[in-house]
Every structure is written in structure tokens, then in C-alpha cells.
Amino acid sequence: MPKPLEILQKYWNHDAFRTPQEDIIASVLAGKDTFGLMPTGGGKSITFQVPAMMMEGICLVISPLIALMKDQVQNLQNKGIKAIALTGGIASDEIIDLLDNCQYGNYKFLYLSPERLQSDWILERIKGLPINLIAIDEAHCVSQWGHDFRPAYLKISKLKEYFPKVAFLALTASATKRVQEDIITQLQLENPAIFVKSFARENLAYMVFNVEDKLHLMEQILKKNPQPSIIYVTNRKSCSETVKQLESLGFSATYYHGGLSSKDKENHMKLWMDEKVQTIVATNAFGMGIDKANVKTVIHLHIPPNLENYYQEAGRAGRNGEKAFAVLLTNPSDVIHVEAQFLSILSDKAFLNLVFVKLCNYFQIAYGEGIDEKFSFNINHFCTKYSFPVLKVYNALQFLDGQGIISLSQEFTEKITLQFVIPSKEVIRYMSLNPQDEEVILTILRTNPGVYESQSVINISLIAKKSNCDESKVLAILHKLNEKQVIELHAKNNDATLTFNEVREDERTISRVVKYLEAQNQLKTEQLKSVLHYIKEEKTCKTKLLLEYFGETIKKDCGVCSYCISKKKNKTDTSSLSDKIIGLLKIQEMSSRDIQKLTKYTKDDVIFAxxxxxxxxxxxVKTNNLYSIKS
Incomplete structure (x- = not known):
């Protein structure tokens, strides 16, 4: 039998393992159930891929991340290793062929989602395969206290009955102590070997800055650190807006989010990977399977929903071991906004039931029917029809998807994008000559202020509703404007696909999962509190705060985070600065930036004072981020 290092060198061209990869591999090869917690960038996949290549048979890999499964299968195939993924959207006949290949074609890896195990016939076929190892990736999903709990993961322990002598390997990149214990319990791991890599990243400086002008500070950071950087935002609109702002400041940038086509994702990614642009602005759709070693800076412009996500995203900086920065920018209004927004999008049982019933009505599914029916789905059209808030519905649908009640593809890009290609005065002239089109054009201009600068996504349902006309009329007007070269119109056929996995039973369906909804809402509330504590706590090392959240304690301050840096600075003349600030604010309200200019002190000293x-x-500090004397 070849040695692990020989396999690593042959297929992955690495000369050594990272800690604790080799120990996990040895445990698996000894036939022991094993739990591995390896923070992002630690190389989790190596710990099951290497031992699987050393043993007869096929490794079963269970993962909820379709994009990551496809990426790993492609990488294995590029190495000449036979691998298959049973992802969504594959017809039953094709699945049968793929499983036949696994049984008779000397395949080494079979990737599938946990939901696939709920199909009895697939489970029966898997039971007949020569399984040599069962790897559970993103294992935190098995825990109700994990940040992405999926009930389908609870079924995995059933495999213990069918493969009692096969080792289980549970892997995760971020899990608190409570989640770690829950994973071991839920997967029924027998006396597992446990390997937990420290969450500490000595070369990574965690920075939190409370500023009024995020763009100004972002400009300073990127100028000081011109190496590759990632900027995380919470929505797609912010992606394109932030890129425009960066480009106006002279930076090269591109963006990445779940609404882009596969080709656009690949092109935008390549621009950044090849360093044709310095910065990629992205939602949390970006990052899976991405390993760029020389990322110098990761900036979060918005408050993340939990510290698990934040740690993983921030950890994409400095993987080459050189000093790097994870920067979280906030302003006084952010906390108020994120708390209000957070509460507004949480579903209760009544709303979840309402969405599910309306969804069934929308597709004309009768009570007791609907299982395995698939539909093209436009979330904006659905929300417009029933006057639902889009973000709240989206979160409700994600929950239903997580429970396995529905399956929802994540392509929510609208069908129509357009850009006005004639000056605004010419548009006004066109409307005067074509008054029948005026209301639709004005509605587009009001709802999409960026249509002169770039291609903008158009919500046809919303335009029709606001202009009091049919969608067909709106589309006819758009095609006419395109023919007359008033606009440049692009039609995209990439609505979401929605599949019903169960028969319609209305409240009975929702009642069955409402306990998970309540637990998830409680967890999300606790997680947000932890994020806000991390941001607001100004008398503790940021690295300490982050590690404590994951159950790890360090005695010394890190010396490089925003707290440690501020502590080192000489503040002997703070009282003098405070007097100057009071004097200025007695004259008029000011921003911290104005105060900094007038007092000529450093930004950190001004913020401290x-x-x-x-x-x-x-x-x-007022809601407009101006400081004033308290009356």
C-alpha cells in the first residue's frame, strides 16, 4: 500500500501535510470514527481524498454545497481520479446509470447531498456499493445549533446500520464547543478521535473601525495595500455600486454574486485570480473552493449575520502566511439598521404557512398533490402578486428548502436587463412624441436610477404594477424602445427552478417543521448578538473575542488587531484634543473627518477622544453621523 505522503505528492504535488491532516488520515486508515475541525483554508478535503485513494472501494462524500461538490469532482477528474456527484436536477434514469458506474466502473468518489439519502431506492443502491469511507463535509449542518442546520443531515446516522465497519469522518471549518458535541451525538460517532486545529491566525490582524465615511477609509486601506483584496457586501446591488465607487477612485475592481451566469462568474473570477483587477466585491456566494494565497485584505462593508461566516470569509486573507488584514467597517447607524432589518425578515409559523399556501396556489397545486412537480419560478413576480416583502419571502423559501419541503435553485436574476443609450434630454423628447409610453418609461427611471450608466435589472412585475398596465404591454414597449435604439435590451432565461418534494398538506406540513423554525430564529438572534458584541466591545483584543466565541482561550493579546494597535498609541495629549473637539462642536456639528482635518490629529486619536x-x-452622535454637544 502506498504511503499517504506518496499519494499527496503524486496527485496534489505537495511535499508535506498541514497540521492536523496527517493525524486525521492516520485515524481514518486505522478504521476509527473521526471528527476534524479545520478552520477555512486548512485543507479538509485532503483528509478524506488521500486515504480513500489508498483503500479498495469508493469514498462516499456527503455535502450540502452543490458548487463545492462540482468543483471537487472536476478537480479530481483533472487529476485522472474517477469521481461522480449526484446533484439536483439529474433525472432518475441518469442517476441509475451513474450508480451503475460507481458499482462497476472503479470510481473512487461519490458525492451527494444529504437529501439524496431520503430516497429509499438511492439508499438501497448505495448499500450495495463497496464503501471504504464515509466523509461528512460541513458537518455543522447536522446540529440544530449549527449556523446552517439541515434536518436531512439527521438521516446520515442511518448509514451506521448499513456500514458498521466503515469509518465516519465528520469535517467542519467553524463550530462552537456546543456544536462540536452535537455533531458527534447526532452522527452517532463511536469513541471518535477528535482533532481541532486552533482558530488563531497569527498573521491576520482583525480590525473593526467605526467611521462615518466607509468609502474614504476603504480608499486609504486599498492604497496602502495594493495587493489582491476581497470586499464583502450583503446584497447584489451593493456589489455593482461598490465597484463603480472604487473605479471612480481609480481602483480596478469586479464583482461576484449568485445572480451571475456561470460564464460571468468564471470571467469575473478569472480577472481577479489573474490579478487583472485588484479587488473583487462579492456577496457570501463567493469563496467556496477559492484558494488564492496572496489576498492581503478582506473588508466587510456590512455587518455579517454570524461570526462563523465572518471568520470563514475573513480567513481568506493571508493564506500565504504573510501579514494580512480582516477589516470590518461600521458606522453608528449600521447597528440600528441591522437589528431592525434582522427582525423584519424573521418568519413565524403564520407567515411561513401563508407563503407555503400561496406558493401552492400560485402553481395551482391541489391539496394532497404536487410531489416531484417542478416549475420555473420568479420570486419578484410571486411577491408582487401577493404583496409580500421579497427578503422575508426569500428567507422563508430558504428555510423550506433547508427542510427538504421544496428544492429551490439559487438563480434569482431577472429575465430583463436594459440600459438607456441616448441622453436624458432625448428620452424626454421621445416621451413627448410617444405619450402612450411615458408612464412605463418614467416608472423605469424612478425605480432604476442607474439605467443611464450600465445595464440594470428590471423587475417587469413591479414596473407593470406601478405604471398600471399589463406585463405584456411593458414588454412590448421595451422591445419597441430597443428597436428604436432608445435602450439596449437583454433578455435572460434564468429564473429560479422550484421543485415540490412533498405533497401539499398546508398547515400539517408547516407544523411538522415549526420547531426547527423557532430554534433557528433563536440561534440567529444569539448569533447576531455575538457579532454586535464583537463590534461594540472596545476594551478587549479582537482576536481574543473571536477565539472565545469558538471556545478557545489565549492568555496574551494578539498585538496586531485594532484594539491592540489603539492601546499602543501614545494618548498623553488626549485631554488637550478633547478640549479642542468640544470647542469645535460648540460652534457647529461636525463629522469625525472634519474634526480630524481641523485638529490635525490622527484618525485613531480623534476616534478615541x-x-x-x-x-x-x-x-x-446623531443619525446623520455628525457629532454635537449633548444638551
């Missing part, structure tokens, strides 16, 4: 004055109730 302002915080002290606020703590002493001498000054306040």
Missing part, C-alpha cells in the same frame, strides 16, 4: 467624550455623556 470622541468615544471617551461619548462615554462621559459630553457629546452625542
Amino acid at each position: 470622541l468615544q471617551n467624550l461619548m462615554e462621559n455623556d459630553t457629546i452625542i
Whole structure:
């Protein structure tokens, strides 16, 4: 039998394992159930791919991430290793052929989602395969206290009955102590060997800055660190807007989100990977399977929903071991906004039931029917029809998807994008000559202010509703405008695909999963509190705060985070600066940036002095981010 290092060198061209890869591999080869917690970038896949290549038979890999499964299968195939993934959208006949290949074609890896195990006939076929190892990736999904709990993961332990002598390997990149214990319990791991790699990243400086002008500070950071960077935002609109802002400042940038076509994703990614652009602005759709070693800076422009996600995203910086920065930018209004938005999109049982019933009505599914029926689905059209808030519905649908009640593809890009290609005065002239089109054109301009600068996504349902006309009329007007070269119109056929996995039983369906909804809402609330504590706590090392959340304790401060840096600075003249600030604010309200310019102190010293004055109730910060004397 070849040695693990020989397999690593042959297929992966690496000369050594990272800690604790080799120990996990040895445990698996000894036939032991094993739990591995390896923070992002630690090389989890190596720990099951290498031992599987050393043993007869096929490795079963269970993962919820379709994109990551496809990426790993492609990488294995590129190495000449036979691998298959049973992802969504594959017809039953094709699945039978793929499983036949696994049984008779000397395949080494079979990837599938946990939901696939709920199909009895697939499970029966898997029971007949020569399984040599069962790897459970993203194992935190098995725990109700994990940040992405999926009930389908609870079925995995059933495999213990069919493969009692096959080792289970549970892997995750981020899990608190409670989640770790729950994973071991739920998967019924027998006396598992446990390997937990430290969450500490000595070369990574965690920075939290509370500023009014995020763009100005972002400009300073990117100028000081011109190496590759990632900027995370929470929505697709912010992706394109932030790229425009960066380009106006002279930076090269592109963007990445779940609504892009596969080709656009690949092209945008390649621009950044090949360093044709310095920065990629992305939602959390970006990052799976991405390993760029020389990322210098990861900036979060918006408050992340939990510290698990934040740690993974921030950890994409500095994988080459050189000093790197994870920067979280906030302003005083962010906390108020994120709390309000967070509460507004949480579903309760009544709303979830309402969405499910309307969804069934929308597709004309009768009670007791609907299983395995598949539909093209436009979330904006659905929300417009029933006057639902889009984000709240999207989260409700994600929950139903996570419970396996429905399966929902994540392509939510609209069918129509357009850009006006004539000047605004010419558009006005066109409307005067074509008054029948005026209301639709004005509605587009009001709802999409960027249509002169770039191709903009158009919500046809919303335009029709606001302009009081039929969707067909809106489309006819758009095609006419395109023919007359008033606009450049692009039609995209990439609505979401929605599949019903169960028969319609209305409240009975929802009642069965409502306990998970309540637990998930409680968890999300706790996670947001932890994020806000991380941001607001100004008297503790940021690295310490982050590690404590994951159950790890360090005695010394890290020395490189925003707290540690501020502590090192000489603040002997703070009282003098405070007096100057009070004097300025007695004249008029000011931003911290204005105060910095007038006092000629550093930004950090000004922020420190302002915080002290606020703590002493001498000054306040208003909703417009201006400071004033407290009356």
C-alpha cells in the first residue's frame, strides 16, 4: 500500500501535510470514527481524498454545497481520479446509470447531498456499493445549533446500520464547543478521535473601525495595500455600486454574486485570480473552493449575520502566511439598521404557512398533490402578486428548502436587463412624441436610477404594477424602445427552478417543521448578538473575542488587531484634543473627518477622544453621523 505522503505528492504535488491532516488520515486508515475541525483554508478535503485513494472501494462524500461538490469532482477528474456527484436536477434514469458506474466502473468518489439519502431506492443502491469511507463535509449542518442546520443531515446516522465497519469522518471549518458535541451525538460517532486545529491566525490582524465615511477609509486601506483584496457586501446591488465607487477612485475592481451566469462568474473570477483587477466585491456566494494565497485584505462593508461566516470569509486573507488584514467597517447607524432589518425578515409559523399556501396556489397545486412537480419560478413576480416583502419571502423559501419541503435553485436574476443609450434630454423628447409610453418609461427611471450608466435589472412585475398596465404591454414597449435604439435590451432565461418534494398538506406540513423554525430564529438572534458584541466591545483584543466565541482561550493579546494597535498609541495629549473637539462642536456639528482635518490629529486619536467624550455623556452622535454637544 502506498504511503499517504506518496499519494499527496503524486496527485496534489505537495511535499508535506498541514497540521492536523496527517493525524486525521492516520485515524481514518486505522478504521476509527473521526471528527476534524479545520478552520477555512486548512485543507479538509485532503483528509478524506488521500486515504480513500489508498483503500479498495469508493469514498462516499456527503455535502450540502452543490458548487463545492462540482468543483471537487472536476478537480479530481483533472487529476485522472474517477469521481461522480449526484446533484439536483439529474433525472432518475441518469442517476441509475451513474450508480451503475460507481458499482462497476472503479470510481473512487461519490458525492451527494444529504437529501439524496431520503430516497429509499438511492439508499438501497448505495448499500450495495463497496464503501471504504464515509466523509461528512460541513458537518455543522447536522446540529440544530449549527449556523446552517439541515434536518436531512439527521438521516446520515442511518448509514451506521448499513456500514458498521466503515469509518465516519465528520469535517467542519467553524463550530462552537456546543456544536462540536452535537455533531458527534447526532452522527452517532463511536469513541471518535477528535482533532481541532486552533482558530488563531497569527498573521491576520482583525480590525473593526467605526467611521462615518466607509468609502474614504476603504480608499486609504486599498492604497496602502495594493495587493489582491476581497470586499464583502450583503446584497447584489451593493456589489455593482461598490465597484463603480472604487473605479471612480481609480481602483480596478469586479464583482461576484449568485445572480451571475456561470460564464460571468468564471470571467469575473478569472480577472481577479489573474490579478487583472485588484479587488473583487462579492456577496457570501463567493469563496467556496477559492484558494488564492496572496489576498492581503478582506473588508466587510456590512455587518455579517454570524461570526462563523465572518471568520470563514475573513480567513481568506493571508493564506500565504504573510501579514494580512480582516477589516470590518461600521458606522453608528449600521447597528440600528441591522437589528431592525434582522427582525423584519424573521418568519413565524403564520407567515411561513401563508407563503407555503400561496406558493401552492400560485402553481395551482391541489391539496394532497404536487410531489416531484417542478416549475420555473420568479420570486419578484410571486411577491408582487401577493404583496409580500421579497427578503422575508426569500428567507422563508430558504428555510423550506433547508427542510427538504421544496428544492429551490439559487438563480434569482431577472429575465430583463436594459440600459438607456441616448441622453436624458432625448428620452424626454421621445416621451413627448410617444405619450402612450411615458408612464412605463418614467416608472423605469424612478425605480432604476442607474439605467443611464450600465445595464440594470428590471423587475417587469413591479414596473407593470406601478405604471398600471399589463406585463405584456411593458414588454412590448421595451422591445419597441430597443428597436428604436432608445435602450439596449437583454433578455435572460434564468429564473429560479422550484421543485415540490412533498405533497401539499398546508398547515400539517408547516407544523411538522415549526420547531426547527423557532430554534433557528433563536440561534440567529444569539448569533447576531455575538457579532454586535464583537463590534461594540472596545476594551478587549479582537482576536481574543473571536477565539472565545469558538471556545478557545489565549492568555496574551494578539498585538496586531485594532484594539491592540489603539492601546499602543501614545494618548498623553488626549485631554488637550478633547478640549479642542468640544470647542469645535460648540460652534457647529461636525463629522469625525472634519474634526480630524481641523485638529490635525490622527484618525485613531480623534476616534478615541470622541468615544471617551461619548462615554462621559459630553457629546452625542446623531443619525446623520455628525457629532454635537449633548444638551
